[in-house]
Amino acid sequence: MQETTLCLRVGHLLPYSMSDSNATDFTNPSTFILLGIPGLEAAHVWISIPFCAMYIIAILGNFTILFIVKTEPSLHGPMYYFLCMLAISDLVLSTSILPKMLSIFWFNSSEIEFNACLTQMYFIHCFSVMESGILVAMAFDRYVAICNPLRHSTILTNPMVATIGLAVVLRGCIIVLPTPFLVRRWPYCRTNIIPHTYCDGMAVVKLACANILINSYYSLSVAILVTGLDVFFITLSYTQILRAIFSLPTKDTRLKTFRTCSSHLCVFFAFCIPALFSILSHRFGQNVPLHFHVLMANIYLLVPPMLNPIIYGVGTKHIRDRLLQLFTCKGT
Structure with missing residues (x-):
């Protein structure tokens, strides 16, 4: 019996035989099984409490930002239009993972259909790229x-803002589009168990019984091109901004x-630091426990949507004043 490529099964390597009648080679499995956080199953309910709190804050905060900008004519400007795009991106990103994660933690509902898994994967990566573009x-x-x-x-102008927004959306949609198609084309091993809380691209691809270098190279290229270029343009912008600020006459x-x-700047660092930490721990932290990787991947997607409306609500005078005005009117 000729052995083919070794397959990854929940962190262990298992030989896969194409001629083995008990090994089903299914290109499109009907369902995947999400384990949640491997090794911390007993603490799932407790872990769900801070995650659920972060999600509630993200939902309330981002909807509040959208409501304030919509109802206050003085905020109808480019900065606040981009802020609304960021709020929508945060809402979609956090909603893409939290409901399914909580169903795993609370109800042991770990099954996810193959197409639903690909859809979740696409939305996560697509809106992550969009969020990076919005920050630029x-x-x-x-x-x-x-x-x-x-x-x-x-x-x-408003047409220019709309053009920039459309470019950001199209970039996110197009650059991530090959990912689900690449995942769909692989044959899969005997297991369909994903040691994660959501359908992360590489976590799914590692279940394939094929050479997945094309996926690795593509995801790495997207990360370098998108993150690298976006950080470069933001750094370039702030270099010019700081030069202009230091040339002003008074302190x-x-x-x-x-x-x-x-x-x-605070929102940018809130987005980049967890992302960078997650990427580095995933790429170079081979000795780091799997549950730590999964926790960091969730924090990377949940913390920015929670922090962004708080940062802008506290740090932007017009939004802060409008919030105080709303609460003052309700209190009188």
Whole structure:
């Protein structure tokens, strides 16, 4: 009996034989089984409490941002349009993983259909790329507002903002589109168990009984191109912004100008630091326990949607004033 490629089965390597009658080679399995957080099954209910709290804060915070921007005409500008795009992206991203995760933790509902798994995978990666693009657009808005304030309204017109938003959405949709098609084409091993809380791209691909280098190279290329270019453009924008700020005559003026982009910087770091930590631990942390990888992957997707509305709600004067006005009116 000729042995073919070794397959990954819940962290262990099992030989796979194409001629073995008990080994089903199914290109499109009907369902996958999500284990949740391997090794911490007994603590699933307790782990669900902070995750559920983060999700509730993300939902309430991002809907509040959308409501305030919609109902306040003075906030109908490029910065707040991009902020609304960020809020929508955060809502979709957190909703893509949390409901299914909680059903695993609370009801042991670990099955997910193959097509639903691919759809979840696509939404997670697609809106992660979109969020990164929105942060670049927001950095560009801050660059124009500080370095070319007199031309801000003529450069970032409503049609230009709509064009930038469409470009961000199309980039996210198109660049991630090959991923589910690549996953669908592989034959799979005897197991359909995914040691994760959601359908992460590489976690699913590792179940395939085939050479998956094309997936690894493609995902690495997307990560380098998207993350690398976006970080480069944001860094370039803030280099010019800082040069413009330090050229201002007084310290008070410099601080006041810097505060206009401090919220965006906080959001950028809230997005990048968990992402970078998750990527590095996944790539180079071979001795790190699997449950730590899974926890970091969830924190990377859940913490930014929770923090973003808090950062902008506290750090942006117009939104903060509008929030106080809403609560004051309700209290009187």
